[in-house]
Amino acid sequence: MKPDLCQPVEQVAPRLLGAVIRHGPVAVRLTELEAYDGVTDPASHAYRGRTARNAVMFGPPGHLYLYFTYGMHWAGNISCGPEGVGCGVLMRAGEVIEGLDVARSRRGPASDRNLARGPGRLSQALGLHAEHKGSDLFDQGGPVTLEVPPGQPEMIMVGPRVGVSVEADRPWRFWIGDSPFVSDYKRSPRAPRAAAGVPMAQRWDG
């Protein structure tokens, strides 16, 4: 089924936990997602307006926004919000559930737990790169597809996003509470110290 990706992005992100992204033989069940909103969120690539890089986020919802960072990693997002609004959900981690042999060969010596734990690793395990920019994830004939099962995982957790230097306390990271296929929290060294009373992880109740 195709969920409503035009709800507020911090409501869409938890809704997509448990979804399965597939590229060829490799399928990954998403265990950890982060919301980025172009209007209210200075941590979003879309906050400063449309550019060549982030244009996919301003396009129709349900497309793949891929960006290259740290000189060697691709990170994948699901574009959200109506056309003209730059929102996205970062796929931060997942569990490889099909195509393990292919995923392992792409990931070298990594353990199975680390095959897709982290945005760069997830993209590498799936074999995503420049040619998949902008793919329609809900086009069954396209190279990369997303399948969202009805219902939601039992235990959803929420806490601040990993690695952002601004808005580092905003609790817009969501993950499946009992999954081992989830990142460790790491605060950006450039971010100011956490404000008092900000929980690193708490149960999410939609």
Place this chain on the structure above:
DNA sequence: CACTAGATGCTCT
């Protein structure tokens, strides 16, 4: 196990 330094190149200012 915990911690950290360095790699590496695209994007925007």
Place this chain on the structure above:
DNA sequence: GAGCATCTAGTGA
């Protein structure tokens, strides 16, 4: 030129 929604390999315990 600065910054980056990261990752790996290395060290030390």
